Amino acid sequence: MVKLLNIIMQRCTDYFLIYYKSVIRNSNEFYVIHFTLFLLIIPFIGCEKVKTLDQKKNAETFLSEIEKTPVTATAYFQLSDSLYKISKQINYKRGIAKALTMKGRYFSLKEEYDKAFDEFYKAVNVSKQANELNELGDTYYSIGSTYSKLKKRDEALAALKQAVEVRTKSNDSVGLGTALNFIGYIYWQISDYDNAVFYFEKALKIRNKLPSKEFRATTYNNLGTVFFNWTLYDKALDAYLHSLELNREIGNNGGIAICLCNIGLVYKETTQNEKAIEYYRESLPYALSSKQSQNIGYVYSCLGAAFSLLNNDSSIIYLEKSLESYKAGNFADGQALALQGIGNYYFDLKDLTTSKTYFFQMLDLSLKQNIPMRIAQAYKFLGKIFLLENDLPAAKKYFEKSVEIAEKSTLKLILIDSYESLSEIYERTWELDKAFSALKQHNNYSRQIENEGMQKRLLDLKNKSEYEKYQRSLQAQKYQNEMQIIYLRVTVIAIFILIIVALILYRLHSKSKKVNLLLQEKNFLIEGQSKEINLKNVELLELNEAKEKLFSIIAHDLRSPFNTLINFGTILKEDYYDLSDEERLGFINGLEETAIKTHELVENLLNLSAAHSGRISFNPDKVNIAQVTDKIINFVISQANKKEIKLLNTNDNSAVAFADQAMVEIILRNLLNNAIKYCNTGGQIEVSSNKEDHKLCISVQDDGIGMDEFTKANIFNINVIRSKKGTGGEKGTGLGLGLCKEFVEKHGGSIWVESELEKGSKFVFTLPSEEQEL
Numbered sequence: 001m002v003k004l005l006n007i008i009m010q011r012c013t014d015y016f017l018i019y020y021k022s023v024i025r026n027s028n029e030f031y032v033i034h035f036t037l038f039l040l041i042i043p044f045i046g047c048e049k050v051k052t053l054d055q056k057k058n059a060e061t062f063l064s065e066i067e068k069t070p071v072t073a074t075a076y077f078q079l080s081d082s083l084y085k086i087s088k089q090i091n092y093k094r095g096i097a098k099a100l101t102m103k104g105r106y107f108s109l110k111e112e113y114d115k116a117f118d119e120f121y122k123a124v125n126v127s128k129q130a131n132e133l134n135e136l137g138d139t140y141y142s143i144g145s146t147y148s149k150l151k152k153r154d155e156a157l158a159a160l161k162q163a164v165e166v167r168t169k170s171n172d173s174v175g176l177g178t179a180l181n182f183i184g185y186i187y188w189q190i191s192d193y194d195n196a197v198f199y200f201e202k203a204l205k206i207r208n209k210l211p212s213k214e215f216r217a218t219t220y221n222n223l224g225t226v227f228f229n230w231t232l233y234d235k236a237l238d239a240y241l242h243s244l245e246l247n248r249e250i251g252n253n254g255g256i257a258i259c260l261c262n263i264g265l266v267y268k269e270t271t272q273n274e275k276a277i278e279y280y281r282e283s284l285p286y287a288l289s290s291k292q293s294q295n296i297g298y299v300y301s302c303l304g305a306a307f308s309l310l311n312n313d314s315s316i317i318y319l320e321k322s323l324e325s326y327k328a329g330n331f332a333d334g335q336a337l338a339l340q341g342i343g344n345y346y347f348d349l350k351d352l353t354t355s356k357t358y359f360f361q362m363l364d365l366s367l368k369q370n371i372p373m374r375i376a377q378a379y380k381f382l383g384k385i386f387l388l389e390n391d392l393p394a395a396k397k398y399f400e401k402s403v404e405i406a407e408k409s410t411l412k413l414i415l416i417d418s419y420e421s422l423s424e425i426y427e428r429t430w431e432l433d434k435a436f437s438a439l440k441q442h443n444n445y446s447r448q449i450e451n452e453g454m455q456k457r458l459l460d461l462k463n464k465s466e467y468e469k470y471q472r473s474l475q476a477q478k479y480q481n482e483m484q485i486i487y488l489r490v491t492v493i494a495i496f497i498l499i500i501v502a503l504i505l506y507r508l509h510s511k512s513k514k515v516n517l518l519l520q521e522k523n524f525l526i527e528g529q530s531k532e533i534n535l536k537n538v539e540l541l542e543l544n545e546a547k548e549k550l551f552s553i554i555a556h557d558l559r560s561p562f563n564t565l566i567n568f569g570t571i572l573k574e575d576y577y578d579l580s581d582e583e584r585l586g587f588i589n590g591l592e593e594t595a596i597k598t599h600e601l602v603e604n605l606l607n608l609s610a611a612h613s614g615r616i617s618f619n620p621d622k623v624n625i626a627q628v629t630d631k632i633i634n635f636v637i638s639q640a641n642k643k644e645i646k647l648l649n650t651n652d653n654s655a656v657a658f659a660d661q662a663m664v665e666i667i668l669r670n671l672l673n674n675a676i677k678y679c680n681t682g683g684q685i686e687v688s689s690n691k692e693d694h695k696l697c698i699s700v701q702d703d704g705i706g707m708d709e710f711t712k713a714n715i716f717n718i719n720v721i722r723s724k725k726g727t728g729g730e731k732g733t734g735l736g737l738g739l740c741k742e743f744v745e746k747h748g749g750s751i752w753v754e755s756e757l758e759k760g761s762k763f764v765f766t767l768p769s770e771e772q773e774l
Contacts, residue, residue: 093130191409254290293329677726
């Protein structure tokens with residue numbers, strides 16, 4: 001009897017697959033009805049009673065076939081429902097989860113989102129119970145995709161990151177690369193370019209190991225777009241060329257068209273418009289052959305923008321074709337881009353009324369779709385139009401809105417233009433403080449774009465210096481080579497320090513020249529007009545004094561350690577065999593101590609420079625102050641031991657701040673170094689904390705020499721205070737406390753000192769004790 005039922009079950013499955021293929025092949029109602037009737041008959045012929053391995057195998061066969069069905073197929077929902085019933089009958093968890101996910105995708109396509117999420121989360125529960133990681137990863141990806149359609153990008157990112165976690169566990173490289181790429185794309189949509197690059201590069205690292213060239217081409221193109229938005233045109237061009245080569249190899253006409261257009265954009269932004277037009281024209285046949293409205297619209301938009309620079313009538317024809325194509329494909333971002341192009345065209349013709357109409361359309365569409373970059377652009381262009389119409393209040397309103405959006409997304413090119421125009425408006429309305437402030441912001445962002453490449457190189461040099469220090473500590477164990485290795489590496493470090501200092505000096509000198517030129521121009525324009533302008537000139541002179549003071553500190557405090565290094569090195573080189581082992585070891589210790597102090601000086605210089613330029617990394621999180629204090633005490637204990645100073649950490653584990661741990665470590669290290677320096681031999685230093693409201697007050701107290709009222713009032717101002725020698729003759733730079741003040745204020749806190757002569761000093765600073773906007 002069992003054998004007979006098995007035969008019946010096998011025949012049922014065979015007929016089932018035949019009917020299924022008929023449905024997909026013909027996709028008409030006749031086959032769908034017969035297929036559904038067949039499903040209803042199955043329970044009555046006893047198939048559900050035979051739960052064997054053959055049934056599961058047949059269900060898996062059906063599942064593998066149904067996965068090839070596009071969600072747009074007529075019978076997609078019926079097939080997913082049938083899969084659910086069959087899988088439920090034999091308790092086949094993977095089939096149940098897959099069927100629920102397919103139903104969710106169907107409802108998402110039909111824009112019935114509540115039903116879609118209901119099916120998706122049912123699938124999540126089934127997959128978790130059965131530990132079906134592949135299905136769980138696919139379901140989370142579908143949830144993220146649906147949230148992305150709804151423009152709920154935070155929810156989309158959360159779901160996609162869960163997909164990444166699951167696909168990592170299941171070693172699903174294809175799915176993992178797809179999820180990472182999608183996350184990068186969403187960050188790009190909201191103009192969070194740092195995170196976008198991070199996830200695109202992770203996706204590319206995985207996709208480079210996979211056979212699919214299409215995947216790699218997509219990610220290279222995405223990376224190129226982010227680099228383009230960052231104005232890193234060399235990197236953008238390199239990424240676009242990689243993508244173009246891969247798309248040509250697989251014959252992907254749509255991808256070829258997009259890459260050619262993007263390469264053209266790079267040439268356009270580097271003032272090579274004729275070269276750009278060549279690439280745009282080459283891309284048009286590929287876009288038309290792809291028959292994808294989005295690609296066609298993009299090419300027409302690029303051509304229109306390029307011809308507008310030549311005052312060519314072809315420009316408006318291409319731009320209108322672009323808008324039509326984007327509308328046909330219902331692509332909102334593209335429509336906004338085309339509307340911007342048409343608005344620019346009429347703006348260049350001085351037809352401000354028509355131009356304004358298109359930019360208002362662009363603004364409405366971008367606000368509905370929540371596209372920050374397009375919103376900021378629309379506000380900027382509307383501001384320009386109202387400025388030309390001499391409607392200063394309206395122009396100011398739109399430029400200020402443009403700045404507000406662009407600041408959140410770090411859209412530097414938009415900020416440069418908007419701040420320049422705001423400066424002009426404020427000056428014309430006699431708001432001179434605001435005019436000067438806007439002009440400073442304009443120049444600041446202009447310099448940032450010029451100096452970003454230099455900043456990256458400085459960071460690279462710093463990382464290399466750290467690596468060399470680590471390597472040196474390992475090699476120091478070999479005594480026979482100790483002298484030669486230390487001398488060599490000290491020389492290398494000295495070269496790196498000289499390069500870094502030279503770059504810093506050059507950058508500060510360039511800033512000083514630009515500020516002086518700006519002052520000369522502004523003084524020529526508004527000389528004798530306002531008392532407030534004179535006050536601003538005084539502020540700038542103070543800024544120059546601060547920089548000269550910094551130059552003086554650098555020149556004085558770097559010369560001494562370098563002389564020490566050179567002298568010790570010369571003695572070791574020339575008198576090596578005349579010295580005893582104890583003398584040689586003393587010189588070696590002197591070299592090491594001098595190198596460490598020089599490294600600390602350069603660290604403070606780099607941190608101070610980064611803080612002033614706004615380029616320092618700031619990642620607040622929960623920080624255990626007791627643990628950080630222990631770490632820093634271990635770092636400075638050798639200095640304290642030399643003076644027999646007792647270091648006390650009276651913090652407990654409940655002392656937790658919401659702060660950037662690296663910055664907190666730098667603050668505590670500088671304060672402890674300062675306390676040790678001015679503490680008497682046999683003294684005591686205590687680090688403690690207490691919570692007040694939503695703040696954590698942290699104090700570093702010593703019983704050293706203290707300070708007078710003038711020193712207390714100016715202790716954090718490097719322009720006034722010059723570092724004095726410590727109780728043991730220690731030297732300092734005066735930079736450490738200024739850097740502490742910068743970092744504390746970065747957290748929204750404050751720092752102060754309580755001190756009396758010969759009674760010691762107590763430095764107190766506050767940090768947030770819980771998460772808040774910083």
